[in-house]
Amino acid sequence: MPPKQVKKTLWVDCERCGCSITSNDRNVHVELNCVKDPVKCPYVEGGKLYTWLQRASAPPEGAPRDAVLVHSSAASLIGAVIGGPLELSRKGAPKLVRRMWPSKSSAPAAIILPAADLSGAWCRGSNNISVSLLHGDIKVATHIIIKIKNCKVDTDICDILQQHFDNHFVSVNSILVYYYFGKKLEIEVTRIKSEENENGNKEWFLLNEDTVWDQEKSIQKSKKKPMSLGGVDDIIEEIKTLVNISFNVDGSFANFQPTRGLLIYGHSGIGKSAICKYLVENFNCYHIEVNGPTIFSKYFGETEATMKTLFSKAIANEPSIILVDEIETICPRRSSGSTEQERRVTSAFVSLLDNLHEESSRVFILATTRKPDAIDPMLRRFGRLDKEIEVPVPDRVRRKEILYALLKSLPNKVSSQDIDAISDLAHGYVAADLVNLCTQASLKCIKRNCDVIEKEDLIAALTVVRPSAMRELLIEVPNVRWSDIGGQDNLKLKLRQAVEWPLKHSESFKRLGIRPPSGVLLYGPPGCSKTMIAKALATESGLNFLSIKGPELFSKWVGESERAVRDLFTKARQVAPSIIFFDEMDAIGGERGAGEGGVHERVLAQLLTELDGVVPLNSVTILAATNRPDRMDRALLRPGRLDRLIYVPLPDFETRLQIIELKLSKMSTSDDVNSHNLATRTEGYSGAELQALCHEAALKALEKDLDCPQVTMEHFEHVLMDFKPRTPSSLLKVYEDFALGQRSG
Helix, strand or coil, X not given: CCCEEEECCCEEECCCCCCEEEHHHHHHHHHCCCCCCCCCCCEEECCEEEEEEEEECCCCCCCCCCEEEECHHHHHHHCCCCCCEXXXXXXXXXXXXXEEEEXXXXXXXXXXXXHHHCCHHHHCCCCEEEEEECCCCCEEEEEEEEEECCCCCCCCCHHHHHHHCCCCEECCCCEEEEEECCEEXXXXXXXXXXXXXXXXXXXXXXXXXXXXXXXXXXXXXXXXXXXXXXXXXXXXXXXXXXXXXXXXXXXXXCCCCCCCEEEEEECCCCCHHHHHHHHHXXXXXXXXXXXXXXXXXXXXXXXXXXXXXXXXXXXXXXCEEXXXXXXXXXXXXXXXXXXXXXHHHHHHHHHHHHHHHHCCCCEEEEEEECCHHHECHHHCCCCCCCEEEEECCCCHHHXXXXXXXXXXXXCECCCHHHHHHHHHHCCCCCHHHHHHHHXXXXXXXXXXXXXXXXHHHHHHHHCCCCCHHHCCCCCCCCCCCHHHCCCCHHHHHHHHHHHHHHHHCHHHHHHHCCCCCCEXXXXXXXXXXXXXXXXXXXXXXXXXXXXXXXXXXXXCCCCHHHHHHHHHHHHHHHCCCEEEEEECCHHHHECCCCCCCCHHHHHHHHHHHHHHCCCCCCCEEEEEEECCHHHECHHHHCCCCCCEEEECCCCCHHHHHHHHHHHHCCCCECCCCCHHHHHHCCCCCCHHHHHHHHHHHHHHHHHHCCCCCCECHHHHHHHHHHCCCCCCHHHHHHHHHHHHHHHHC
């Protein structure tokens, strides 16, 4: 007997086996003698649709992201409704749950899924599938653990996945497909927790915006030995103590409020992030990294929600550490220009920090910044980021330890003494610079076709790598040597005694109880090489050289000039041993009450405070130059400040002779040019005027003949007729009176 028609014209019931088949397949069903073959003859039996899978390029417009397209006639047979969950099964592949969406243009028995959303197991093998309603209550997942099966992703993408798979159904062993920068990721759900069932099982769960996502690799204990850091052992030990106390909430310190937030600040490249990563590896605990660009969203409230989710993850996996890199980008100091979003995010972050104390959560916040003053002050109080640790610019000892740690992992023939010598030369180098130094030394080694780094490679690398800590204030000091400055031997000795000796022979100074001078003032007529002498001192001594011209510190904005002075001295302390050279010092240190007032007096007061204030100037020497010492404020010239006054006079005969010979050695001159005669006839000339004399003579030679091969004495004679010294006797009298006043005072 042929099957009788039961539902419309698309599906009919078979009286022999009781299943429902499509009208077009009834003849095939009879020929198969009711043998069930979903591909040749799809059928509905027991509330399930047994059919074949059709793959589409994308879901239709308006359909949910997790839609499965089912013909409305087939949906009515199994009792499905639009948007309702359907369970899809196929041999050899994990089950899927998708939301039913009607498709009127497809075949009555076709089941259509987007090919891009199918895992490899669903793309291989036969197309036989079964579709049925998902019965029972669907619990909301509060926390899921996932792992990425088919490739390695170094970035934590849980926040992205949480948004993408919102309102999806999952079970343990479900495979989710997501495309990340063109890579097809297959994401396996390994554990699920919910409020109704904390242990999780193989039932289906619904994901929502509050579900906490986490990658399985983040909670596995690292078997890798923590990397070694050099030069920061004391800082790491202090932080370890704070973290251990915070995690030990039930121990002997349970009755007081432990530190749960730490701010680590210091120069860029100093090693702040490296310290944080070292601590995370050392503690083998769960951690989350937070930075501004990844959490900020243009949509209202999303940034705060993302931050709340991250903190929830940390609490769910305690003990844990939250790393907040460059916290000033998330919680900047409030000002008139602050946006509403910045204020909301800062308030949300502060609230989450406070909740850690209220709930006694074993969660520790490690925040880093280059500019602690740029952070909202609300964060820098007890109960929030209540502990602050500065990572200083490495001194000689720290640089040695960092270099030793870096070279330990590289093939080298550098002795301990050589590392000491390199450390002495690397003033102002932060940890990142020393890493770069070793990298450049390795490249030098490769160019030599050698497999081992030697001292010469590091020395050569020092000429390539510039110190980061000096970059903001570093000037390119010309390669000026003492030999480039004629005469002035007594002056050079005095400067060495004042600057080089205290640094290079500190033990001798301590043994004899000598306190090195805090500052040196060079004074004398214009053009007597005061600035050049300062640069030669910096070059010869190998010290960091910070050069400031007086007017550079002044600003029309209230407080900015004083800030510039503070920043200058802070930088000098960081890169010690160093020299701060103030050119035209009378522009800054002019006598108070002389009519300038206002910003000048505030800058001078700040300068006096820095010179002998609370923060000591260890290994920082102040070198100043002026043409008018009589106009200097007397407070600057007392002992403990600019306490070494050195007069740079007009050059005497011997000095003039050396300056002229030095200049003539770089010129083409005839044999009749007599340097001794020129030195005798230039009494009262400054060093700059002697240089100008030689220039004018060369120009006079070119004036007569552009092809002139050399400068003759005749050319000098022409210049000397009109060239007169420009230092007035009244100015020399000022220097004499000043020197007498200092001696009598």
